Amino acid sequence: MSISRKQKGKRRQELLGTIYSVAIYTILYIPVFVMMMFSFNNQRYNYYWNGFTTQWYAKLFNNSAVIGSLWYSVVIAVLATVISVTIGTIGALGLKKYEFRGKKFINNMLYIPIIVPEIVMAVALLIIFIKIGLSLGMGTILIGHCTFCIPYAVVTIKGRISGDGYSLEEASMDLGANRIKTFLNVTLPSIMPGVMSAAFLSFTLSIDDVVMSNMLAGAKNSTLPVLILSMNKTGVTPDVNALTTIMILFIVIAMILNNFIRNALKKRAKMEENI
Amino acid sequence: MQKNTFKRKTLPSLAMAGPVSLWMILFVTLPMLYIIYISFMSRGVFGDVVYKFSLESYETLLDSTYFKVILKSIKAAFVTTVLCILIGYPFAYYIAKKPKEVASKLIMLIMIPFWTNSLMRLNSWLLLFQTSGPVNNFLLSTGFIDTPMSFVYTDGLVMVGMITNMLPFAVLPMYSSIEKLSRSLLEASADLGASGRTTFFNITLPLTFPGIFSSIILVFIPSLGIYTVTDMLGGGKVLYIGNIIKNQFGSIRNWPLGAALSVLLIVITGLLIYIYTRFAKIEDMEVL
Structure with missing residues (x-):
């Protein structure tokens, strides 16, 4: 009962x-x-629902401002990802493997861009750039994005480095491979999952960023999120909705494919193991 | 021999840890020190910085207009945090009790909306709640109200935006701490006759507290500095610290004041992290 x-x-x-x-x-x-x-929505500005249309998807490709800002964002995101993952990967390995003076300090510094509100990092970088006379534009946005992507990359990759005392690397070097060969053939494959998630994270953080991009952009070009923010006074136009819809569908399909490929690879690895 | 150590140890450590260290010193340490320095300077007549020590900016912060904004921001960040924890904990608990494969899919399902640009998601709330938007139309047609309600540019709608944007950052750390909780402890407690409620308050809650505190930090600190939500949903009528900082470096041009507000945010952040490190390791904060 x-x-x-x-x-x-x-x-x-x-x-x-x-x-x-x-x-x-x-x-x-x-x-x-x-x-x-x-x-x-069949309306120039999204004030109310005014019937169904697909015109914005067609017109999207004629709106050079929106597409231009998307490319600007994508270029910055790709560059930020490449720079952050490169510095982050070798940095994570270096910080894990070697002891040196000031290592604790660097480790603490890595947490600052992750934790301190982004607006603070953005204005701090802005006044330094102005002080040293760097002109604002793609370069400064890129530095800003890397400054928060690198810490995330280091933390993500560091979590994937096994603490087994580098016996595999030593074995590789004993067998006559040099440092660079060992890094490419032994170390890198073992931390590849971490590197991939760091890359994914950096790309998404960079492409979605508003605060840094808004502060550090020059007068000329703006990234897509900055353009959206500036539209907010008059209302965001439906073509931006169309673009964002395409982007989210693209990401979801990419994720599903990625999952699918990963599962297939796992299955194959298992089969090979059994043989 | 000495040359050998250099080649074997110093050189590779320099090559590997060097770039990241240099980047952090150049673009984190220096800017942080410089902004603290600027906060103690004063503003010139033309919006320039006068390099002479002064506490002017910090005195301005205590000025009632700015002090009100600071208090309002802290209050909003506090309410956001409390609501995110209260809403997120049962949600995290529900997911953590599912089998591992199901749980990881459910977590994925939380992340997907966040790959949509955050400003566009905020804009959606505006579209829904605007004067002739779906919510008002629905309320009008059902006869609940006679004239459209004005939701847009109110503190309430800003709060909706804050909570929906911050919720995942509250759920993820709490999820992983609940998930790590050993089942045997809960069973032991039940076997010893404790009711579900007693077990929850005496075992589950205390043991998952580090996760809760991570959530508090990951929600409270960003909420305190945010200006996009207020810009999109507050329409310039709702101002938080983030908006004020941004304006000082933009149209208003009072760098020392903006710097002082930034230092305030740094101090609050530092204080919370200090409390956190008293009882948990910062590496376990689940920032990702």
């Missing part, structure tokens, strides 16, 4: 939990679906 009552209570709890979670997911997804819906 009491057991069945207990089970009943548990089932009710489970049901409540499910309802609650579905509600939270709904709230998290509402903005995405509203954003998508209004990309089909």
